[in-house]
Amino acid sequence: MEKVLLKMARQLMGYDEASLTSLWEQYAEIVRRFEPTKRWEEAVLVLSMIQGVRFKNQLFNLHWSEGQTPGEHMPERPRIEAVPQPSDNKPKTVSKPRGKVLNFKQKDEEPTS
Numbered sequence: 001m002e003k004v005l006l007k008m009a010r011q012l013m014g015y016d017e018a019s020l021t022s023l024w025e026q027y028a029e030i031v032r033r034f035e036p037t038k039r040w041e042e043a044v045l046v047l048s049m050i051q052g053v054r055f056k057n058q059l060f061n062l063h064w065s066e067g068q069t070p071g072e073h074m075p076e077r078p079r080i081e082a083v084p085q086p087s088d089n090k091p092k093t094v095s096k097p098r099g100k101v102l103n104f105k106q107k108d109e110e111p112t113s
Contacts, residue, residue, distance in 0.1 A: 012049055017057055020050045 027050065030043035 012053060015053075017053055020053050024050050 024047070027043050027047040030040060031047050034040060
């Protein structure tokens with residue numbers, strides 16, 4: 001099993017991110033519209049592989065930009081602490097989200113706001 005997964009990873013690394021990313025919207029749309037079919041399951045895996053390549057490249061670029069050498073561990077970053085707000089006593093984080101959250105809804109469901 002591991003050999004098969006590594007072979008798939010090597011094949012996937014042979015494609016450039018731009019080519020894969022151009023397919024992202026197409027597969028995200030299929031995944032948004034759940035249907036209990038093999039086509040939907042395959043689309044989820046394809047979307048996950050595209051996301052995996054994007055994640056790998058972002059992580060690589062982060063390590064590279066911080067001047068890390070191969071095998072070197074990243075220094076631990078300070079944790080972002082929640083700061084209570086006096087008005088509502090709910091914690092508020094300091095940083096901005098860096099990713100896009102997809103709202104998946106059932107096929108017949110109407111979008112909310």
